[in-house]
Amino acid sequence: MSILYAQTNIQLFNQLLKAGYSRTDLVRVRKVYELAMDLFGGTFRASGKTFLAHAVGTASILGSLHARPEVIAAGLLHATYTYGEFEAARDGIPDAKRRQVRDAVGREVEDLVARFAAFPWNRKSIPLIHGGLETLSPKYREILLVRLANELEDHLDLGVLYYGNARQRRIYIRSVLYRTVDMAKRIGFPDLGMSLREAFEAVASGWIPSQFKGRRYYPFRMETYPKKEGR
Amino acid sequence: MTQEKHKLSRYPKRLDHVVWKVIDGKGILLNLENGAYFEIDSVGLAIWQKSDGRATMEEISQWAAKEFHAKAERVSRDLADFVVELKRRKLAEVRANPVPASDRS
Numbered sequence: 001m002s003i004l005y006a007q008t009n010i011q012l013f014n015q016l017l018k019a020g021y022s023r024t025d026l027v028r029v030r031k032v033y034e035l036a037m038d039l040f041g042g043t044f045r046a047s048g049k050t051f052l053a054h055a056v057g058t059a060s061i062l063g064s065l066h067a068r069p070e071v072i073a074a075g076l077l078h079a080t081y082t083y084g085e086f087e088a089a090r091d092g093i094p095d096a097k098r099r100q101v102r103d104a105v106g107r108e109v110e111d112l113v114a115r116f117a118a119f120p121w122n123r124k125s126i127p128l129i130h131g132g133l134e135t136l137s138p139k140y141r142e143i144l145l146v147r148l149a150n151e152l153e154d155h156l157d158l159g160v161l162y163y164g165n166a167r168q169r170r171i172y173i174r175s176v177l178y179r180t181v182d183m184a185k186r187i188g189f190p191d192l193g194m195s196l197r198e199a200f201e202a203v204a205s206g207w208i209p210s211q212f213k214g215r216r217y218y219p220f221r222m223e224t225y226p227k228k229e230g231r
Numbered sequence: 232m233t234q235e236k237h238k239l240s241r242y243p244k245r246l247d248h249v250v251w252k253v254i255d256g257k258g259i260l261l262n263l264e265n266g267a268y269f270e271i272d273s274v275g276l277a278i279w280q281k282s283d284g285r286a287t288m289e290e291i292s293q294w295a296a297k298e299f300h301a302k303a304e305r306v307s308r309d310l311a312d313f314v315v316e317l318k319r320r321k322l323a324e325v326r327a328n329p330v331p332a333s334d335r336s
Contacts, residue, residue, distance in 0.1 A: 120266035
């Protein structure tokens with residue numbers, strides 16, 4: 001089973017419209033997308049894929065799961081406090097950043113995004129969250145859902161094989177990330193679990209020409225200004 | 232004494248941003264707001280499990296005294312210290328009233 005998820009804003013809007021989300025919801029998602037353009041305009045995944053495509057893809061996965069519009073919006077902005085480019089301070093989450101996001105997308109979406117940024121997601125925390133899933137509150141189940149959608153988006157199309165650290169990523173899938181398959185099922189999204197499993201298996205057995213592999217491990221930003229003189 | 236009584240009539244409650252798991256009889260707590268971990272022993276775990284905002288400190292204290300065959304006074308004091316520590320680490324709150332029925336899962 002292979003589902004195509006949106007990679008552009010237009011595909012996302014059309015998908016949500018078709019899925020029955022209201023006009024009000026769409027207007028809100030569009031507004032959120034505009035902020036995402038500001039924040040991630042010149043940013044790329046380590047694979048070279050544009051960050052906006054990844055953000056849209058994450059929101060699209062959440063839309064396919066019929067998540068609440070606020071959760072879809074949080075999916076679009078999930079990396080705001082980690083990779084978003086703010087005019088204000090660059091490090092941490094100072095109040096100015098939070099205020100800017102809150103003013104643009106509302107308190108609830110901003111709160112989800114801030115909680116996503118703080119949500120511990122690593123080799124040590126993933127097994128504990130997996131083991132303690134039953135103790136996770138409804139709000140944090142939604143945060144986890146965004147996290148799982150983010151993982152799926154990252155691994156679709158063999159995405160992580162284009163990273164400079166593809167080998168380590170494969171080991172990480174086997175040793176830790178594979179738990180997300182069961183997590184998705186247990187929080188009520190078996191299709192997401194199945195998609196995660198398929199994506200992980202594809203990465204485990206997939207191959208790309210070595211020339212296509214990037215050198216970067218983490219997202220990066222391309223500075224486009226100042227332009228060269230004489231252009 | 233009045234203050235002690237007052238404390239005993241309150242309801243300790245685990246906070247929503249804590250996920251926890253039982254490993255080898257111990258509780259491992261993870262604060263999802265800051266990524267901090269805590270380990271609590273079997274007695275602490277039993278109290279943690281009871282701290283759902285429905286039972287008062289006094290009720291938990293009486294239950295623990297019976298469960299662990301300890302003196303009620305000692306248990307009551309230890310429980311108060313433990314709950315203060317949970318509060319300090321932003322893992323639990325102490326409510327004046329029980330959790331409303333609609334919030335119970």
